[in-house]
Amino acid sequence: MTTFVDRVVLHLQAGxxxxxxxxxxxxxFKPFGGPDGGNGGHGGSVRLVVDPQVHTLLDFHFRPHVKAPSGNGGAGSNRDGANGGDLVLTVPNGTVVLDQDGTVLADLVGAGTTFEAARGGRGGRGNASLASSRRKAPGFAELGEPGEHLDVVLELKSVADVGLVGFPSAGKSSLISVISAAKPKIADYPFTTLVPNLGVVRVDSHTFTVADVPGLIPGAASGKGLGLEFLRHIERCAVLVHVVDTATLELDRDPLADIDALEAELSEYGGLADRPRLVALNKIDVPDGRDLAEMVRPDLEARGFRVFEISTATREGLKELTFAMAQLVEENRAATPIIEPTRIVIRPTAVDDAGFTIEAESDGSYTVRGSRPERWVRQTNFDNDEAVGYLADRLARLGVEEKLAKAGAQPGDLVRIGEREFDWQPTLYAGAEFVPNVRGADQRLEEKSTRANAAERLAARKARRQRPADELGTETSADADTAAEDVDDVE
Structure with missing residues (x-):
């Protein structure tokens, strides 16, 4: 059964x-006492929070679909709907959030760090909140805004100061078990360690963390073996330690070749060239291992490595190695600049910023982009004429009508706002005033529909008059009277 997962795909749905x-x-005795429709509640958001007690993404591996609760609808007597509670997901320290394209959305490091991955939708306003001096009793309300729906990738990168790298069975797990309280699985066969192990080491007054990366072999950075899955866990390490098996029974391996092979993989993976290296020649408790360590030590030191001969079985040389680790970690911490608390900078919107843009498309249509107009369209009930008229008034006040005309839009052109498409009819809104009528209706829309129908009937009459007499037949006096009435309606 899988017990460690460091990469998952989450399907998030905010409320x-x-x-x-x-x-x-x-x-x-008060049959029309005014509007009293309440507002809808806001949908819950999906938040990721770092919890030091969580060490794996295993829970999300089995439950990748996550949905936050939605807000409740409003009710009469000015009763607002309840808000949907935020859904909080706990993740390990060092979790990186990416979108499907690989763009980093958040790097969650430090207990309590929070990231809002999916924002809940706004609740719609009831007709009590929409009432004004012009609309004293609105016959419509706003719809609730849909919550965000997206897929994200969570990757866990261990937050460790020292990373142990080496071939399988080099003794990395044994080393971390003797210098810390970690208890990894240890056996005498390759690929015993299938998951990264993390341990805390204390040397005098210094405390640092050590992680061992399993499964590094030649070709790991290209996907061979297990190395590619776990190379990300050393990206945050300040120091890298090559753990080399000097008592290996494989004839085609030696310490220098092992280090060259691993350095080639680290170079191919990228981003690790500036990390200081140490070399731990392990298993010197074996006579042949000690002899080989003494032979290759001068060559390694000539390459600039600090070399330590150790034995995890007898614990020989471990004190010197751990002190060297602590020294490099402290030097790195001293050189790392202190991150100042984030200051919130408020930048007011420019005076000439309308909050939207208009783009002319190649097919002759126009697209209106902006958070406000797109949200207004999402919250409009298009089955209610009064709600449509209210949307038109809002867009006109925002300046959408004027900018569309300046952009060259003609009546009947296709205009997109969000996921909706409209045939632009500027005469419907330009200079028009809302006249209170039957609730849920808009007189301007009714007039527009009546004029359009009359114009169609008049065009049909004219077409019939232009046809030959033998095809047209005799027109009745009733048809002539109707045509005259249509002309009067249009004019």
Missing amino acids: DGGHGCVSIHREK
Whole structure:
């Protein structure tokens, strides 16, 4: 059974906002007491929070689909719907959040670090909140905004100061078990360690963490073996230690060749060239191992490595190695600049910033982009004429109509806002005033529809008059009267 997972794909769905309510207050002797529809509740967001007690992404491996609760709808008597609670997911320290394209969205390091991965939708306003001096009793309410829906990739990169690298069975797990309290699985066959192990080492007043990376072999950076899966765990390490088996029974291996092979893999993986290296020649408790360590030590030191001859079985040389680790870690910490607390900078919106842009497409259509117009469209009930008229008024006040005209849009051109498409009809809104009428209706829309139908009937009459007499037949007096009425309607 899988017990360690360091990469998962999460399918996130934030909660939808609740719909606003359309309600009119009624009581005895007060049949129309004014609008009292409440607002819908906001949908819950999905948040990722670093928990030091969590060490793997295993839970998400079995439950990759995550959905936050939605907000409740509003109700009459000015009762607002309840907000959907945020869904908090705990992740290990060092979790990196990426989108499907590989772009880093957040790097979560430090207990309590929080990232809002998917934002919940806004609740729609009820007709009580939409009432104004012009619309005293709105017959519509706003719809709740859908919550964000996206897929993210979580990758765990261990937060360790020292990374142990080496061939399988070189003694990395044994080393981490004797210098820390970690208890990894240890056996005398290759690839015993299948997951990274993390241990805390204390040397005098210094404390640092050590991680061993399993499965590094030639070709690991290209996907061979297990190395590619775990190379990411040494990206945060300040110091790398080559653990070399000097008592190996494989005739085609020697310490120098092992280090060259691993350095080639680290170079191919990239981003690790500036990390200081130490070399630990392990298993000197074996006579042949001690002899080989003494032979290759001068060559390694000539390459600039600090070399330590150690034995995890007898613990020989471990004190010197751990002190050298602590020294390099302290030097790295001293050289790392202190990150100042983030200051929130508030930049007011420019005076001439309309909050939207208009793009002319190659097919002759126009696309309006902007958070406000797109949100307004999502929250509009297009089955309600009064709600559509209210949206038109808002877009006109924002300046969308004016900028579309300046961009060259003509009546009947296709205009996209968010996921909606419209045939632009500027005469419907330009200079028009809302006149209170039947709730849920808009007189301007009704007039537009009536004029369009009359114009169609008039065009049909004209077409019939232009046809030859033998095809047209005799026109009745009733048809002539109807045509005259159509002309009067249009004019």
